[in-house]
Structure formats: structure tokens, C-alpha cells
Amino acid sequence: MDSLITAAGRALAAGDPLGALQRVALREDPPALALRGIAMAQLGDFVRAKALLRRAARGFGPREAVARARCGVAEAEIALASRDLRWPARALDAARTTLEAHGDWVNAAHARTLEVRHLLLIGRLDEAEMRLAQFDPSPLPAALRAVHDLVVAGIAARRLRARAARAALTRAAAAARQAGIPALAAEVESAFLALNRPAARLIAGGAERPLLLDEVEVLLASPSLVVDACRHLVRDAQAAVSFTRRPVLFALARALGEAWPADVPRDRLIALAFGGKQADDSHRARLRVEAGRLRAVLRPLVRVSATRRGYALAPRYAAEVVVLARLAEERHAALLALLGDGEAWSSSSLAVALGASQRTVQRALDALAATGKAQCFGHGRARRWLVPPMPRFTTGLLLSAPLPSD
Structure with missing residues (x-):
């Protein structure tokens, strides 16, 4: 490996794509093309970056499987950064397998992290957690440890584990400082800011207020009966009932939860559950049927009682009933x-x-x-x-090891 390739790789590892380009911008050999592609990706030119990486992969010979695999991992990371979720996951898995077989454990670990980030983006949390638990990040360089902890924080936040998310972000911040990559530090800071913004609304006693993720975690661990409009379930400290496939029943449960301890008039329940239609005898009959179904489903947690003007909730074990709602509840x-x-x-x-x-x-x-x-x-x-206005873009592309023709 020549000195310019080595210097360019070190510049990329330090988050200096311009410094890397100064050393290899005029070269057309495969290692230089690969490093140029990674540098262009760090600068945000994803189209040019993918073209350079593909040229580099074609230029590496049949004995340079590791270099081709590194190009594949870099291209997968560009796809994730540009939110192109259609890239073939099997290609990344094959690249990771090649890297592991040849002892390139750092880039193999990075490929595994990309797989987990992809699963996180498409909402497959169980599989993401399983894959994340399959390797130990402690031997990794600081930059990759930071990325690993960012993924851990993302999963914890989606699991409503605020303490675990903050702990992971604290580790990520320390690793980012050690790595000295400004874009990575900015990504960690952005994650901290997102964690400190309101995550949901609490509706109780006719009033509502925003909740941070930490407060949501505390609420779900409390003895209150929670009508969770974020995940469409009703839960208390003992059990939880899902309404994912029962939108009408959940609309009734939420309306009763928001009004607790008061009741809700039948006409209002009909309007909420059946699309705002004018109440007539057929709608009242349908409401009685749906209320009976709701009573049966929620019997372990709460009583659904008929009143003179409508229906009301009476929790069996909880001291209060609250509703946890999204911050924005529009159609999209x-x-x-x-x-x-x-x-x-x-x-x-x-x-x-x-x-x-x-x-x-x-x-x-x-x-x-x-x-x-x-x-x-x-x-x-x-x-x-x-969403407007166009946000400032930072990218944390980290596959910055030199790409030699071994």
C-alpha cells in the first residue's frame, strides 16, 4: 500500500474528507476510487459516491475479495444515509461474511451495525435487538462504538426505555469525542436533543400536557390504567389488552378514558366510533353491541358501565385512568x-x-x-x-479503513 492511500484512509478516519481528496483526487486506481467514493459520501454527494465505489469494486481483481466487500459495505451505508431502503440486504450479509472470513473484524462489525440500523428503520425491533446482541462492541474503534451505542439508544427509545437510551447516548458521546469526528459528535448531539423533546401527550381529568420519554416510561410503570393511543392498547400494572385490529372498540375505550371519571353521552360515542353519523335507533343498537364487546375484552382491567346518558369506566385495581396520545394526531x-x-x-x-x-x-x-x-x-x-424547511444534512459514514489491493 502506498503512502498516499494510507494518508487518505487516515484522513477519512479522522472525518476529513477534503484532506483525503487532496491526496487521491486525481488517481484512477481502485483503492483511490474507493477512498474518493467514501469521501464524496461524507460530503453528501451520494450519486457520485456510489458511482466511484462501483467502479472501484469492478477494478479490484478476483483475489481482492476483501476490498470488494468493503466497497459493498460502503455502498450499503450510503443507501442507508440516503434513505434508500430497497438495497439488497443479502449483499451486505455476503460482504460481512467475506470480511469475517478474512479477519477484517472491524469492518465486519460495521457491516453488522448497518444491518441493525436497517432493521431499526423498517421497524423490526425484535430482530434488530437479536442481531445487536450477537457481538461485543468493546474491541471496536471509538467511532464504531459510538455508532453501535447510537443504535442501542434508538432501540431503547422505541422500546420506551428512556434511562437505557440516555445511558447509551452518554457512551456514544464519549466515544465520539474520543474519535474526534465532528459529524459523528453532531449526530449524537442531535439524538440527545430528540430525546429531550416531548414524545407524547397525557390526557387526564379534562386537561392535557406534553410528556418527555422519561415521563412516559414512569407513567407506563405506574399503577394507573393507561389507554395508550400511541400503540392502541389498554394496560395497567397487571396486564395489557391490544386493540391493534379493533379500531372501533379502541375509539370507545379512548373516549371513555378521556372523560373519566365522568361518563360519555351515547350520541358522542356514536359520532366518534361510527364516523360522525347522526344517531338513530340502529346506531344505538350497534353501540350496545360494541359496548358489550368492549366490556368483555376489558373485564380483567376495568368495568364498562351503562349510565342514564351513556357509558363510563370504573377501573378494578387502578386509582386513575389516563390517556397517552401522540403529539400530532393527523391522518398522516x-x-x-x-x-x-x-x-x-x-x-x-x-x-x-x-x-x-x-x-x-x-x-x-x-x-x-x-x-x-x-x-x-x-x-x-x-x-x-x-419536511420544509430543508434541514442541514450531516452524515456519519465511517467505513474509512484503507482499501488496499492485498
């Missing part, structure tokens, strides 16, 4: 939540993350654009969506 709230991460998404990747059809997502994006809540740039397959 889940889509806006994904766009709110500051990255530019394609409609196909949004469809993968939401588990919906691409056409459904495109219609939702058009509706959000019409109201000024989302904006796009580019055309055709290059079109990307984000």
Missing part, C-alpha cells in the same frame, strides 16, 4: 414522523418503512405537499421528500 402522522428525521426519503423507502403500498404513500405525500407539510425535489426515481 406516521409519515410525517419518518420525514421528521431530517433526511430525504423516496416514496418507495417510505412504503417499506410503513409497510404500505407505494401508491398509498404517494397519495399521502401529495396530500401533505398540497397543505405545505411536505416538499419534494428531483424527478422520477430521483424524487425525494422531506
